[in-house]
Amino acid sequence: xxxxxxxxxxxxxxxxxxxxxxxxxxxxxxxxxxxxxxxxxxxxxxxxxxxxxxxxxxxxxxxxxxxxxxxxxxxxxxxxxxxxxxxxxxxxxxxxxxxxxxxxxxxxxxxxxxxxxxxxxxxxxxxxxxxxxxxxxxxxxxxxxxxxxxxxxxxxxxxxxxxxxxxxxxxxxxxxxxxxxxxxxxxxxxxxxxxxxxxxxxxxxxxxxxxxxxxxxxxxxxxxxxxxxxxxxxxxxxxxxxxxxxxx
Amino acid sequence: xxxxxxxxxxxxxxxxxxxxxxxxxxxxxxxxxxxxxxxxxxxxxxxxxxxxxxxxxxxxxxxxxxxxxxxxxxxxxxxxxxxxxxxxxxxxxxxxxxxxxxxxxxxxxxxxxxxxxxxxxxxxxxxxxxxxxxxxxxxxxxxxxxxxxxxxxxxxxxxxxxxxxxxxxxxxxxxxxxxxxxxxxxxxxxxxxxxxxxxxxxxxxxxxxxxxxxxxxxxxxxxxxxxxxxxxxxxxxxxxxxxxxxxx
DNA sequence: AATGGGAGTTGCAAAATATGCAACATCTGA
DNA sequence: TCAGATGTTGCATATTTTGCAACTCCCATT
Numbered sequence: 001x002x003x004x005x006x007x008x009x010x011x012x013x014x015x016x017x018x019x020x021x022x023x024x025x026x027x028x029x030x031x032x033x034x035x036x037x038x039x040x041x042x043x044x045x046x047x048x049x050x051x052x053x054x055x056x057x058x059x060x061x062x063x064x065x066x067x068x069x070x071x072x073x074x075x076x077x078x079x080x081x082x083x084x085x086x087x088x089x090x091x092x093x094x095x096x097x098x099x100x101x102x103x104x105x106x107x108x109x110x111x112x113x114x115x116x117x118x119x120x121x122x123x124x125x126x127x128x129x130x131x132x133x134x135x136x137x138x139x140x141x142x143x144x145x146x147x148x149x150x151x152x153x154x155x156x157x158x159x160x161x162x163x164x165x166x167x168x169x170x171x172x173x174x175x176x177x178x179x180x181x182x183x184x185x186x187x188x189x190x191x192x193x194x195x196x197x198x199x200x201x202x203x204x205x206x207x208x209x210x211x212x213x214x215x216x217x218x219x220x221x222x223x224x225x226x227x228x229x230x231x232x233x234x235x236x237x238x239x240x241x242x243x244x245x246x247x248x
Numbered sequence: 249x250x251x252x253x254x255x256x257x258x259x260x261x262x263x264x265x266x267x268x269x270x271x272x273x274x275x276x277x278x279x280x281x282x283x284x285x286x287x288x289x290x291x292x293x294x295x296x297x298x299x300x301x302x303x304x305x306x307x308x309x310x311x312x313x314x315x316x317x318x319x320x321x322x323x324x325x326x327x328x329x330x331x332x333x334x335x336x337x338x339x340x341x342x343x344x345x346x347x348x349x350x351x352x353x354x355x356x357x358x359x360x361x362x363x364x365x366x367x368x369x370x371x372x373x374x375x376x377x378x379x380x381x382x383x384x385x386x387x388x389x390x391x392x393x394x395x396x397x398x399x400x401x402x403x404x405x406x407x408x409x410x411x412x413x414x415x416x417x418x419x420x421x422x423x424x425x426x427x428x429x430x431x432x433x434x435x436x437x438x439x440x441x442x443x444x445x446x447x448x449x450x451x452x453x454x455x456x457x458x459x460x461x462x463x464x465x466x467x468x469x470x471x472x473x474x475x476x477x478x479x480x481x482x483x484x485x486x487x488x489x490x491x492x493x494x495x496x
Numbered sequence: 497a498a499t500g501g502g503a504g505t506t507g508c509a510a511a512a513t514a515t516g517c518a519a520c521a522t523c524t525g526a
Numbered sequence: 527t528c529a530g531a532t533g534t535t536g537c538a539t540a541t542t543t544t545g546c547a548a549c550t551c552c553c554a555t556t
Binding site: 001002004005006008010012013016017038039041042043045046048058059061062063064065066067068069070071078167203204205226241242244246 | 256287288296306311313314315326453489
């Protein structure tokens with residue numbers, strides 16, 4: 001649509017593979033080197049590229065600034081939406097997005113089950129800390145002192161016969177979560193529902209939010225639920241990438 | 249130089265402050281909205297911007313990719329050079345750049361003192377772990393198990409009367425380094441030289457390298473050396489930013 | 497020191513490209 | 527259904543980009 005802009009962006013992409021000379025770059029976009037030079041100078045004036053001594057151009061610092069600004073701007077909810085919606089529409093189960101705020105875990109988004117049986121939960125509502133998979137994911141990422149503080153205020157009411165009942169068992173569970181990279185709620189909250197959750201990460205690898213899938217036991221037994229883990233983890237990774245996370 | 253490119257880059261910069269509508273963006277660059285639309289579409293085709301539902305454009309994921317590629321491409325030595333050269337030329341003292349590689353600390357760059365007395369050191373040479381400021385910086389960032397492993401193979405030969413002589417004292421020193429954000433070598437290596445060092449960090453806050461300034465005691469006493477800490481830390485931060493680090 | 501080659505830079509004229517316009521399309525809310 | 531706001535397209539115009547060729551600068555080689 002805009003030729004010169006298109007060429008310039010192609011140059012930037014090319015520079016991503018390493019520093020290049022003026023002639024190399026001219027070859028890539030197939031124009032005269034004077035044309036390339038003028039494009040590079042404009043890019044340079046916006047700090048998109050910089051000269052690397054003589055004879056070489058490379059990506060400039062504006063990219064870092066922009067990427068970081070974009071990250072601040074971008075909120076998890078919106079960035080994760082396509083991946084979560086996809087998971088929800090493919091499997092038809094309830095998908096929740098939750099985030100940690102100041103000692104609490106809050107549901108910030110929800111994609112309804114396509115089945116009859118629906119979960120009682122609402123955006124904005126707090127998730128119980130001791131018996132939900134999302135809370136386990138989010139608390140597992142806290143620093144030791146922050147976790148201790150939260151733990152000090154936690155209660156462990158028995159809700160089902162699987163409910164984790166005390167700090168020691170809960171800490172051990174968090175260790176498993178960290179080791180596995182996912183969390184489960186094996187009917188610890190309600191007898192008839194179980195749930196798996198995975199972390200959505202940001203550019204620095206920090207956990208921004210947790211995504212979970214909740215399924216009534218009548219539809220899928222525990223083993224069947226766990227078989228969806230790779231799918232859930234892939235969903236979480238796709239959402240993470242949208243939030244600036246770099247896999248591996 | 250290239251008008252349309254310049255306008256497009258201005259748009260990208262503008263979008264960094266948050267999602268904008270077509271009309272807002274047209275206003276910023278002062279052209280007809282159809283022109284803006286065409287620029288945005290080209291940017292969109294390169295994933296530099298993306299449509300945020302309707303009515304809004306925001307920065308796209310290409311920025312993340314490019315920023316990360318730029319980081320991999322960019323090596324510390326080259327990225328840190330301007331800042332280090334500046335420090336060296338302003339103060340005239342020896343500046344070293346060192347990095348941690350597989351249990352060892354290696355000098356990867358050096359800017360010579362402008363004074364008569366020069367340090368015996370060479371690029372590519374290993375720095376002693378127990379008595380140099382750069383090693384303290386780099387080891388202080390290791391994970392606990394990695395540090396233990398290095399510590400197991402460390403020796404603590406007495407080189408001066410200030411040399412740290414055992415693992416316990418060394419670990420305590422590393423705690424101080426972490427707390428302070430800088431390290432010193434208070435004549436622990438050679439009687440007549442002392443030294444301060446600071447970390448150069450990458451995009452995820454990890455320590456990529458350490459920069460140090462070494463000064464003969466006859467030129468500057470210990471207090472005088474420490475008075476240069478703010479300058480050294482500013483230098484390290486400038487180099488860090490070049491490596492993708494985001495302050496605060 | 498002179499020479500030659502490679503890389504970068506500039507002015508200019510030609511022409512391809514980007515632009516504004518106005519008409520049209522689409523969506524939202526009354 | 528309509529009004530208004532926002533987004534989109536075709537087209538003629540002229541502005542902007544382009545390639546060219548000449549020139550400079552820097553380095554390496556003789």
